[in-house]
Amino acid sequence: MTVTAHKTAPLPAPPSGRGRRPAHLSGARRREALTGYAFTAPTVIGFLVFVLGPLVAALYLSLTKYNILTAPKFVGLDNYARMFRDERLATTYGNTVLYVGAAVVLINGFALLFAVLINQRLPRALTYVFRSAYFFPYLVALVYVSIIWQALFQKDTGILNYYITAMGGERIDWLNSSEFSKVSVIIVDTWRNVGFAMLIYVAALQEVPKDMVEAARMDGANEWQVFRRIVLPMISQATFFNITITIIGAFQIYESIIVLTRGGPGDASRSVVMYIAEVAFNKFDMGYASAIAVTLFLIIMLVTMVQFRLRKSWVNNE
């Protein structure tokens, strides 16, 4: 084995900087490289077969007309041109962008508020109880929490409307009106994800040096100034992380809508992912569905890259 490796020398010579090591180790180094390939092989194969291959295939399919029964037919950019004329796509993308905007503002806003409150000197048990209560929904499948919420949202029998009418309000048609169906989706999404974002903020807040905050207070800064000038810049990496994952998560919103509103009424609450699934697996218009999916991929990639760019100027890396 080692001998063969010596003869065929399949690997580039080790950098000369390592010449300090005895020469007979080069066989060991070769073995180390082979071990490295062996250790990473399952992951790399999984990546090629289940991520990279399908991604390339999706790019190809997006340039074809394909209904599963007959072979894909190359149509160039037709599918992409078709998107501009597709009103349902405009509606579902519009809904999705609304979900994304709401997620960024509401999840991060509430998470930061609760994180700041929880980060005060509270009794340890109290902190633990709060942290647990806020975090738990994040561990439960979105399908399950949506099943619970759709019962709470029922117009005539739901608890939410009971309390609203008890306080003198009007019954709200949470699941079947074109405005409130979107609101319901946003409520469930915010409710489930706020705890995770809060934990990220809490972890970041705990890294803020207390003496720095104290020193600022000594210098006469008020709480708002301390928060705005010291705490907020110090936790910018957590903010960066949270905004990125809420954007990516909300662009993919799917099963909560299926359970709550089935996308309705009409397309009023339908997300673009639901539309992709419908075009692909109900209408078997695989080429067009792939093209829409590719736009979603490009958007998510763009968001991620913009965030990485911003991160450089934005994140205070002390």
Add this chain to the structure above:
Amino acid sequence: MSNLNAPILASRKGAGKAVRRRPGVGKSVSVALLILGAIGMVAPFLWMFTTSLRDASHAYDLPPQWLPTEWDWSNYAGAVTGPVPILRNMFNSAVIAIAVSVGMIITAPMAGYAFAKLEFPGRNSIFVGLLSSLMVPAQVTIIPLFLLMRTFGLLDNPLSLILPGITGALGVFLLRQFFLGLPQEIIDAARMDGATAWQTYRLIALPLAKNAVSTLGVITFLGSWNAYFAPSIFLNSTDTATLPLGLVLMLGPYGAGNVAQVMAATTIAIAPALIVFLVAQRWIIASLTQSAVKG
């Protein structure tokens, strides 16, 4: 950024001043707010549980009863003997989740160790390539994956979910982070003593990564147990369906199903998350937040 959070920060401003003048009042205001939020987080689960213990005809009683009015477990029996084979679905979910997590805790630590501690040509470019897969949303690959599974006759078969699930970039990333923190001397000492690379990994490095590996296992299990999107596309009969699919079937269109039974089944479905939460909350929180704050 400051624009996004402006309303909340503005209200903080007021609260902050109160803290400075009368610390007691500020703190009780924030505790009150936190309690209010916590009630909002817990109440839906409480309603689910009490409803599951009530006769279906009282499921929607108003005003709502927040504590169990009766301890009637018949909805649980009804849920598991109903037209949707919930127990079968749960078994399917368990098989897939266990297979996926076992696979993941074998493949991810090996790759993470190689990327952190072994030298081989192309190491960094391969790692960056893998990491970039975190940017690829499942919705983009689902159509080719569906066609792939169809070609190999794996539709409606748990393997369609297991095979793509047993490797993944996130686990490799988490474990690489851990192994990077492991002192090189430990590895070198083992190698000096004549251990092979495999022995060094298996007997020295891997045991030290026990907590990271357990966390990865738990996260992977829950991710699979909770998954809906891919299963809803690859599985299409009630016998192969996973539990989330079974529950949506049971709920029926427009929530027409027997609510008390649906809540009983949902209570059962949530149990693993609750157990994980009680047992491993601390680890999971630590590992999830670390990768975000320090990563």
